[in-house]
Amino acid sequence: MASPKTLFFAAILVVFVSWVARGRNAPRDIVRATCVHASYPNLCLRTLSAYTGPAITTPRDLAHAAVKISLSHARSAAAKLASVKASAGARRRERAALVDCVEQIGDSVEELSRTLSALKRLRQSSGGGAAAEFRWELSNAETWVSAALTNEDTCLDGFEGIDGEIKTEVKKKITKVARVTSNALYMINRLDDTRGKPHTVDP
Template sequence: MTPPPPLLACLLTLVLAAAVAPPAGAVCVPRKPGGHSKPGAPAKSAPSKPKPKPTQAPAPPKPTPIAPGADIVRSLCLKTDYPDLCMSAIAKQPQPQLPGGKRLDGAGVLRLAMGAVRTKAAEAKAAAGALANDPKTQQLARGPLHDCVESFDDIAYSLDQADKALAGGDRDTTSTMLDTVRTDVDTCDQGFEEREELTPLMAKQDAELAKLSSNCLAIATAAGLR
């Protein structure tokens, strides 16, 4: 076979090169590993993050109920301003004789605290009366002392009314009469305060009565009786 002329050979070389070369603009993009999927398989969506639950404010603690029994005296006295005096004064009172199976409740503790006020008021009345009748007592002090005797009588009356109201479940009257007891104590003090030249002869008794009557108010409040 006779070889083709040089010009023809050149043209054949160009034709063959054009047939083998890739089309213009074609770009080979490498696939990412694992990027292929089976034909017809649905595309997987990214898992959604769970929504955070709304933060709720902590519920306020419920008040601890006071259970009847021997510890109720301590539980209620601890709610007063003078817990030691409260417990010691109640311990000196005659304890109630309760029917079988029945235990001391809030009303029972209040009655014992009221009894402590009654006892101290009777002692203060006797002391005031003795001073009023003592020849050594200043004449100017006799009037305030007689006022104190009347105030201590009023305390006993107010305690009687509070006890009746307590028995009838009348919280308003119970509260009013216990407030009156506290006021009667201050009435005795005022008689001496109005006369600066006088020594407050009943100051010690009045101070203790003020604390005991204050304890009654606190116990009634804590036990839901006023």
Template sequence: MESSKFFQGYGKVGDHLEDQPSFPRPPNRKPLVATISVLAILFLTLSVGATLGALIHSSNSGPPESPSTPSTANTGLDASIRTVCNVTRFPASCYSSISPLTTSLQNPNDPESILKLSLRASHNELSKLSSSLRTLASTSNAAAITDCKDHIDDALSRLNDSLLAMNVSPGDKALTDAKISDIQTWISAAVTDQETCLDGLEETESAAQGEMKQKMQRSREYTSNSLAIVANIRILLQRFNMSLH
């Protein structure tokens, strides 16, 4: 075979070296390899840079914030207040007056604690009304204004008695049958005081009559709410699976 003869002849280097045909030298591949290597390194560098850039952007921007949702505790407190306020004539004003005071609420599922906050809201609103009447009485000669202020101050005293009755030492009974009866009587008197004040203002032609009636509307609603809560406190305790302490 010719290929066998070729390799046999190629093995005799010393005899026929000059007689061998000259073959073209294989092309030098080093420049091509170098070019491919450079391109590969460049591609790898660009890929790493793009990846790092994406990671940095993701880190800076952060995940989109999920909408805030009320905690379970806040949801339970909200439901408790609404349950209590639903026994009143003015549930919306009841809820709005109690909600800002809940930071001091020890037990959100205790109607007695919510009643106490309602009384505080009523007392605070009547204090504002008394201050307005004091200022008005100093600039007006209308006897009805002074008389109205006296009734509001008496209503404040009744609400203060109610709050004091609910301030007890740890372990003592916050509400008893006797206390419920007393508080209900005191709040009823506070409601009557405000009605008497309003009746006196309506009999005058004072320019402040409209302003005072508007300010008194909120205090009347708050006091009415407190009266409704204490009147239904036993039913509310049953709804919360509780009993008088």
């Protein structure tokens, strides 16, 4: 039978291992607990779980990571659209929709970049207890990411009534951008006491 001292140290070891495990799982736990309520939970969990940036330990970290993911997808989509626009096989109406979409997604990239800047200032201002400045920068972040989402929706709307491979390709790309942006908006709204309703994008 083990001595009391051995049992004591065994208990300490179990507590220590449990504490380490909780520490390692903390970033994933906050992602899972938050994504379950996002506009697109599975996409949220998949993209944020694969995020390789700084550790996610707070709701602000989560919002920052979500916007960075959205910006990365928007930049990728912008490059893809520019390539597709150069297709000689595109019909006139398709080309017009592509030209508009390239501009709109370019605007989204700019707006998401501004969102990141606002979130960075938000992190700084909150540390000083400046409530008014915190609210101002949070409002800026919400405004910019909402504008990015509107541009992405407008891009998709421009292909209504158009059929073909180009529409299918563009719609698939932009729909994903819009959905990760919607999730980013949700993460930012969570930083406020008054949360907006999730914005969804039709498949």
